[in-house]
Amino acid sequence: xxxxxxxxxxxxxxxAGAAFASMAVSGQLPAWTLLLFGLAxxxxxxxxxxxxxxxxxxxxxxxxxxxxxxxxVYAGSTDLVVASCAFAGLIAGHRLLSTPEPRTxxxxxxxxxxxxxxxxxLSGELAFALCLVAFCVLASLSMGLSVVxxxxxxxxxxxxxxxxxxxGLGIFFAVCGxxxxxxxxxxxxxxxAARRSAPGLGATTGLADTVRLGGEGxxxxxxxxxxxxxxxxxxxxxxxDAYWLARTYDTFDGQxxxxxxxxxxxxxxxxxxxxxxxxxHQRIELLPAYGATTxxxxxxxxxxxxxxxxxxxxSQRTSLTEMGGGEVRFQTPGIxxxxxxxxxxxxxxxxxPMSEAERGQLLALPDRLDPRVAALxxxxxxxxxxxxAAARKLAAFLQREYSYTLELSGDVEEPLVDFxxxxxAGHCEHFATALTLLLRTxxxxxxxxxxxxxxxxxxxxxxxxAGDAHAWTHVLTPGRGFVTxxxxxxxxxxxxxxxxxxFLTGLYEALETRWRSTVVDFSLRDQMQMAQSLVRPPRGxxxxxxxxxxxxxWGLAIAAGLVTYSVWQLFSRRxxxxxxxxxxxxxxxVEHLLGEAGVRMREGEALEEFTSRLTREQPTLxxxxxxxxxxxxxxxxxxxxxxxxxxxxxxxxxRRVLQTRRAS
Amino acid sequence: MNPPVRALVAAxxxxxxxxxxxxxxxxxxxxxxGKEAQxxxxxxxxVAGGHVLLEDVPGVGKTTLAEALARACGLSFxxxxxxxxxxxxxxLGSQVFHAASATFTFRQGPLFRxxxxxxxxxxxxxxxxxxxxxGMAHGQVSLDxxxxxxxxxxxxxxxxxxxxxxxxxxxxxxxxxxxLMRLSLGHPAxxxxxxxxxxxxxxxxxxxxxxVTGPEELLSxxxxxxxxxxxxxxAEYIVRLAQATREHGDIERGASTRAVxxxxxxxxAQALWEGRDFVTPGDVRAVLVPCLAHRLMLRSNVxxxxxxxxxxxxxxxxxxxVVAPR
Numbered sequence: 001x002x003x004x005x006x007x008x009x010x011x012x013x014x015x016a017g018a019a020f021a022s023m024a025v026s027g028q029l030p031a032w033t034l035l036l037f038g039l040a041x042x043x044x045x046x047x048x049x050x051x052x053x054x055x056x057x058x059x060x061x062x063x064x065x066x067x068x069x070x071x072x073v074y075a076g077s078t079d080l081v082v083a084s085c086a087f088a089g090l091i092a093g094h095r096l097l098s099t100p101e102p103r104t105x106x107x108x109x110x111x112x113x114x115x116x117x118x119x120x121x122l123s124g125e126l127a128f129a130l131c132l133v134a135f136c137v138l139a140s141l142s143m144g145l146s147v148v149x150x151x152x153x154x155x156x157x158x159x160x161x162x163x164x165x166x167x168g169l170g171i172f173f174a175v176c177g178x179x180x181x182x183x184x185x186x187x188x189x190x191x192x193a194a195r196r197s198a199p200g201l202g203a204t205t206g207l208a209d210t211v212r213l214g215g216e217g218x219x220x221x222x223x224x225x226x227x228x229x230x231x232x233x234x235x236x237x238x239x240x241d242a243y244w245l246a247r248t249y250d251t252f253d254g255q256x257x258x259x260x261x262x263x264x265x266x267x268x269x270x271x272x273x274x275x276x277x278x279x280x281h282q283r284i285e286l287l288p289a290y291g292a293t294t295x296x297x298x299x300x301x302x303x304x305x306x307x308x309x310x311x312x313x314x315s316q317r318t319s320l321t322e323m324g325g326g327e328v329r330f331q332t333p334g335i336x337x338x339x340x341x342x343x344x345x346x347x348x349x350x351x352x353p354m355s356e357a358e359r360g361q362l363l364a365l366p367d368r369l370d371p372r373v374a375a376l377x378x379x380x381x382x383x384x385x386x387x388x389a390a391a392r393k394l395a396a397f398l399q400r401e402y403s404y405t406l407e408l409s410g411d412v413e414e415p416l417v418d419f420x421x422x423x424x425a426g427h428c429e430h431f432a433t434a435l436t437l438l439l440r441t442x443x444x445x446x447x448x449x450x451x452x453x454x455x456x457x458x459x460x461x462x463x464x465x466a467g468d469a470h471a472w473t474h475v476l477t478p479g480r481g482f483v484t485x486x487x488x489x490x491x492x493x494x495x496x497x498x499x500x501x502x503f504l505t506g507l508y509e510a511l512e513t514r515w516r517s518t519v520v521d522f523s524l525r526d527q528m529q530m531a532q533s534l535v536r537p538p539r540g541x542x543x544x545x546x547x548x549x550x551x552x553x554w555g556l557a558i559a560a561g562l563v564t565y566s567v568w569q570l571f572s573r574r575x576x577x578x579x580x581x582x583x584x585x586x587x588x589x590v591e592h593l594l595g596e597a598g599v600r601m602r603e604g605e606a607l608e609e610f611t612s613r614l615t616r617e618q619p620t621l622x623x624x625x626x627x628x629x630x631x632x633x634x635x636x637x638x639x640x641x642x643x644x645x646x647x648x649x650x651x652x653x654x655r656r657v658l659q660t661r662r663a664s
Numbered sequence: 665m666n667p668p669v670r671a672l673v674a675a676x677x678x679x680x681x682x683x684x685x686x687x688x689x690x691x692x693x694x695x696x697x698g699k700e701a702q703x704x705x706x707x708x709x710x711v712a713g714g715h716v717l718l719e720d721v722p723g724v725g726k727t728t729l730a731e732a733l734a735r736a737c738g739l740s741f742x743x744x745x746x747x748x749x750x751x752x753x754x755x756l757g758s759q760v761f762h763a764a765s766a767t768f769t770f771r772q773g774p775l776f777r778x779x780x781x782x783x784x785x786x787x788x789x790x791x792x793x794x795x796x797x798x799g800m801a802h803g804q805v806s807l808d809x810x811x812x813x814x815x816x817x818x819x820x821x822x823x824x825x826x827x828x829x830x831x832x833x834x835x836x837x838x839x840x841x842x843x844l845m846r847l848s849l850g851h852p853a854x855x856x857x858x859x860x861x862x863x864x865x866x867x868x869x870x871x872x873x874x875x876v877t878g879p880e881e882l883l884s885x886x887x888x889x890x891x892x893x894x895x896x897x898x899a900e901y902i903v904r905l906a907q908a909t910r911e912h913g914d915i916e917r918g919a920s921t922r923a924v925x926x927x928x929x930x931x932x933a934q935a936l937w938e939g940r941d942f943v944t945p946g947d948v949r950a951v952l953v954p955c956l957a958h959r960l961m962l963r964s965n966v967x968x969x970x971x972x973x974x975x976x977x978x979x980x981x982x983x984x985x986v987v988a989p990r
Contacts (some may be wrong), residue, residue: 581897587990604984608946636990637895638942 022119240455261324269305309334467495714844
């Protein structure tokens with residue numbers, strides 16, 4: 001296979017990869033389809049067309065896969081759109097591994113188009129747009145190269161370099177034009193009334209029904225944003241350092257925490273406890289990175305409601321289900337959610353409604369708890385009985401005597417004992433579990449709370465990252481309800497990802513947010529509104545005095561005109577600039593080589609004059625230089641172009657002479 | 665003696681053309697020793713179909729060079745000494761009345777030769793200079809309402825003394841523009857002069873030179889040279905150089921369009937010396953000063969040798985500044 005054909009196939013395969021990625025970035029495709037397509041693409045890029053011999057037989061595999069997908073749709077475990085997209089990807093993968101012939105090329109490109117359409121159905125985010133552009137560019141280059149290959153007679157070399165440049169330039173302009181068209185012209189949105197869903201790169205964290213101690217804490221270094229919130233009143237702090245409660249656990253069996261609470265009824269709005277005068281209102285958006293159905297709110301949540309579940313097919317209202325332990329879940333599955341919540345300021349909770357069973361569970365200990373735990377608590381507390389004071393004393397002890405680490409390997413039989421008496425190091429779950437259990441041994445009611453700790457100010461609101469996931473202790477205090485006491489050393493509570501990674505992730509997410517608000521969700525209505533706001537004269541007491549648009553419109557128009565003119569000038573200058581002749585590169589190479597050897601041209605000296613002078617002054621250079629210069633002149637001014645590789649052949653004697661000179 | 669090269673007429677090639685040019689130049693160098701560069705430029709000018717202005721003090725070999733050129737090329741030759749009282753008819757010829765037949769017949773003047781040496785051209789009055797001008801420009805003369813063609817190839821080698829300007833009529837710009845090149849022989853180097861003394865007897869006299877080519881072949885050579893390839897970039901380079909002379913602060917009037925054509929023609933002939941059938945920027949530079957220096961009118965209003973020097977320097981400076989195509 002010729003080099004041109006290999007390049008065409010590689011571009012085609014990479015284009016299919018980009019099209020598949022446009023679906024994959026939604027995070028909704030089943031993992032096994034990702035794996036299969038990845039294998040197919042990798043094999044195709046390596047040139048292993050393993051289905052080439054048995055195309056029809058292997059196509060039967062697709063029928064099997066289609067059956068599996070159809071069954072999963074029927075069973076309700078997979079969405080129909082997602083299943084269709086996954087199947088399109090598998091068809092493309094099958095084609096990639098078949099015989100590379102023009103018919104297959106067309107099928108791969110068609111499958112690519114289907115996948116891009118599928119990607120548009122699954123998500124409309126920045127990553128999708130980038131994949132779409134990559135597919136367009138790669139597929140167009142591949143098709144252009146295919147046309148050129150077809151036009152060249154068999155046996156003749158395909159002028160790849162000569163055609164790739166104009167092809168690339170043409171595609172660049174086409175992409176710019178398409179982008180301008182997409183951005184400037186009004187378009188119909190999928191859902192004129194509501195915002196699009198906001199799926200991203202898939203779930204990276206979530207809250208399980210249980211909390212199991214042990215294992216490595218990789219979550220702490222994940223900078224993905226999982227939650228955006230706008231608070232009223234806004235505390236106006238750069239770092240909020242607040243506890244965002246998701247759920248609580250009351251039962252510990254020595255290995256993991258669970259909750260005995262049973263699901264209660266489902267409603268549009270859930271009231272957990274009475275609100276107060278100082279309630280904090282939150283408008284929260286849970287991003288796909290969260291990947292769980294539990295609502296998160298500032299401590300201590302009182303009411304949650306007005307929830308919208310965003311999915312590939314749009315947004316819809318969802319009911320909320322109240323679980324035991326104050327947990328509230330979305331009923332409708334979605335990729336992302338938005339809702340409102342109100343919370344009491346920390347320490348203001350006085351009315352926590354609990355069942356007797358729940359209340360009794362707050363003092364429960366595992367069946368076989370090491371007696372050293374109780375002894376340790378007793379020793380540290382020295383008779384302190386007041387719950388909050390005791391909890392703070394124990395927390396201070398833990399922070400002082402125990403170290404924080406995310407490097408815990410291997411499961412142990414009794415993780416709490418291992419933490420307290422063996423390793424003496426752990427992460428937030430260990431500290432919170434230890435504090436809770438130590439308190440319980442002394443008859444003080446306590447439970448484990450999990451959620452997030454942090455809140456970083458971004459523009460008008462706050463963001464919480466996956467790395468902010470945290471666990472802490474709730475101490476039940478008579479008359480005050482649950483009081484938060486955190487045993488984890490303060491420095492290790494919030495996200496511990498690298499600053500630069502956090503910055504880059506923040507940048508990407510800011511871009512994505514901007515993309516969503518200004519492009520994806522920028523519907524015809526938004527554009528009309530913006531145009532009207534620009535053209536409409538400013539409202540004021542003298543609004544009838546003029547019907548002309550405000551000055552900023554004129555300013556904007558002038559600025560746009562200037563920018564357009566400048567860009568046009570720049571492009572026209574670039575395009576009209578003479579391109580260096582093919583032979584000029586040879587002259588440049590000669591000048592460069594001689595320059596490196598310390599032999600330089602004089603001001604305004606042409607290569608032939610330079611050669612004449614060197615022939616007189618340095619006769620050793622004449623032998624390689626004279627024929628080279630003569631050939632350069634023929635190629636440059638005598639219309640006898642250099643043959644492929646000829647320049648290098650002409651230069652090599654000069655290189656040898658210069659090397660000899662250098663060595664001597 | 666070398667036999668005349670006749671190959672060019674049958675099948676013009678670059679090598680045959682260069683061979684002829686080399687032989688002519690070798691002949692010139694035999695009688696005007698130590699002036700090889702000027703000899704080659706003279707041949708270049710003749711091959712390009714141009715006239716040559718030799719500007720120098722007397723006694724450096726100008727006449728010898730012209731005569732040797734005529735002999736080497738096998739051209740008919742005449743020498744006209746221009747003086748203040750020389751009339752146009754003295755060079756053009758005149759109508760003679762034949763009483764027997766009561767008719768006038770035209771008696772050709774010395775201009776009716778293939779190579780004319782116009783010695784000390786600037787001493788003749790303007791009317792006579794103008795009579796020469798028509799011959800140089802159009803290859804014909806007009807007298808009493810009738811025109812007579814001059815023999816082809818028609819070439820003028822004129823001389824003038826740039827120092828002794830007393831009682832002379834400086835050539836008008838239009839006439840200077842008709843000369844393809846202005847050359848200066850200058851005094852020979854001391855060693856060459858010494859050799860002249862010692863080898864006086866053995867230096868071949870001009871009369872002893874034999875033709876290495878003929879008028880027919882010279883015309884063919886000219887046609888061949890005029891057809892040599894010139895790349896657009898080289899043509900544009902010549903125009904840029906001319907434009908630079910027009911925009912230079914020290915130059916009152918820069919190169920004319922005729923000058924641009926002259927440089928192009930001379931550069932084509934120059935390319936033959938290198939055995940090439942195409943023109944390079946180097947060819948252009950090689951003929952730039954001899955083709956343009958005498959056509960520039962400088963603001964300093966200097967005359968003679970000083971003007972010649974200054975114009976040459978300005979052109980060399982421009983050749984360095986105007987970027988050649990590469």
